[in-house]
Amino acid sequence: MATTAKQNTNKSYWGWLAVIGVFLLTKAKWLLVILKLGKFATLASMFISLWAYAIFYGWKFAIALVYLIFIHEMGHLVAAKIKNIPTSPAVFIPFLGAAIGIDPKKIDNAKTEFFVAYGGPLAGLISIIPAFALYMTTGDPYWVLVIQLGALINLFNLFPVSPLDGGRIVSVLSPNIWLVGLLILIPVLFISPDPILILIFIFGLVTWWKQFKKNTDLAIMKHEENVLTKINKDFQFLTNNNTGWPKDIDHSEQDLTANQYTSLFVKIKERKDQINRYLQNNTGFTFPVLQEKKRTEIKKNKAEKEILRRILNEMNIREDTLEVDTAIRFASVIENIYNKNENRLLKIRKEIKRIKTYYKTSVGTKVKSLVLYLSLAILLAIILVFASNILDSSQLPGL
Template identity: 40%
Template sequence: MKGSALVSKNRNRSFLVAIGLFLLSKFKWAIALLKFTKFGGTLLTMGASLGVYAWAYGWKFAAAIVYLIFVHEMGHIIAAKRKGIATSPAFFIPFVGALISLKEQPRDAATEAYLAYGGPLAGLISFLPAVGIYYFTEEPFWALVIFLGALLNLFNLLPVSPLDGGRIVSVLSSKIWFIGLLILAGILIFSPSSSPILFFILLIGVFTWWGRIREGYKNKLLSYEKEKLNAFQAELKQWPSYSSTIGLKESLNRITKEANGKVATARKWYIPFLHDQEREARDKAKVDLAYAEEARMLIMQWEHQPVFYVDNDPQRPEVSPLLSAVHAKLDERLSIVNEQLERLRTYYVSTPAVKWKVLTAYVALAIVLSLFMIYGQHLMELHQVDL
């Protein structure tokens, strides 16, 4: 009975430690910390983590966990370099793991999956030497390395964004994220003693999944903004030919009045999908208001500037430097909007061949890690390893 309780205790402690290792590595706000580090920050934070883990669990455990985390993150970095994407150095956080940031966004989900897959794959390779060493020495420490390495990387393969598994399966379908959320929810419901970290991962996963299914709505608003930007640019080209701004101001006042009416009468709370049309009308009205306000302020500046004509021909007014600067600003914003629309349209689009490769690699890695985790757990039970 005592041995069984000890094994159960070992398993629970191993699980709780492992599932927290990569939490903050998935928090976007934590990436800001990397701006203050150079490569030396990796060694410094690695040393700090080593000391903290040693204080809490002993030097052997500390060396094993820091080594496993380091190789995992190096897998991400190597994969990113193979795709030509620059990264920051790894930054270690005790009881959390390590994180890196990408200095540019992947061009598509397939590229992101490649980068994500590099971590768990390197994680698998990291503990394979321990299998051979244990075979010859039967030292319990190497059983711990096998179990912990397999569990660490297998957990990170859960199909929940922003874990690596969620980023990998997004190539297949981001709808799979919902399955991962159900798995996490089930663990929390049927295992009340699970680490609170699971709850935060679930929360982040829900927001990520929700943002994905609401991309259609975002696409509509961006498309409308693109229409307004194009219309605004076309209007600006006509301004120099106007003999008076009265008609222009009246038009802007009418737009402002109509938009204010839509915003004022809009409901305060919206049920997603059910009230999308009403919310879309309100949000478009806000875009109209922003456009009208910018145009009104521009008119106030422009109408006080002198008008010059090409070859002194009153039928050929020159475009003022003020309007030229506004055109450039609108072009820049239009470029950003077009880029966002293109990303929404194509980011998750992949060929069947790519999907099959990703699925095969994902399932194969998950199976291998599961087998090693079972094997490592069996060895630990034989030796009753205390974590």
């Protein structure tokens, strides 16, 4: 028995909610497992999606939808391949579209992210061309439905909220645009509380918050860099002046070295105690965004405390008596701590550089990207209106 439009709508609504619930509850771990299965996952998930769409909307609609989503994802894969970025095969997710796995660390800058993201909607535009040709040849309004659906999917994907393609595309201009997109989405959600839009809003908000926190992360890393650099200067002094303790070393020289070593320990410990007092006096709740400066300061102190805690533990001095273990080889311990700090500094400086340069692009690149983005959005909008006008005066039997 054929289902009515109202029944289809209700089934679709609850079907979407069920899929979204499972997706959130599992935190997408199942998707990561599927992505590792390779090309088989693409084929299997494609047929599952085809079957799911067909149950609610009919086979003709399901085939069109899967075809359009497939071409869209192939656009991302081709763009990533051009940039030599490894990806996993595409995996279809019923009622949510499809996804490909890309390691964010393989994308060095927003310009590359724009290129990979733009490949999807651009391929989506190209996927509509055969439907145009078939409609002009046959006059069958079904092909207009394919045109409308293709334009709608890809135009929707251009909305400037991450993780949609539009959000990743506009990041080359400024990631601050994501907040504008979220603010626009809020009244839309009140007017039409669609589960897919709700899911996009939630993920978009999380992505924006992570980006907003980048300034805090950067401040913390810079503080860690300063702390480690300062401490290593003290350790370098000891390293340069003490290369080991031979058996015939003069006892007074050893005492002097032990005193220097202990003094450095005391200095580090006093700073750690100072941080503890600060943190004890700042244990109350701080509001995100509104009290971000205070939140950042607290996090900087916590990061420094962890660095100092690690170093004090490795210095092997009893805090109650400040006695140095007589078996300790000072040069070896000092060098070990120094090298660990240097390795950490290399990682921090690399990450600081990545964060500071990721969204830096020339004015020319920004202008070209904006023109490409708006041109594609306008063209898809025109196609959508064109197809909708034809469908308004046509009927689509058997869908």
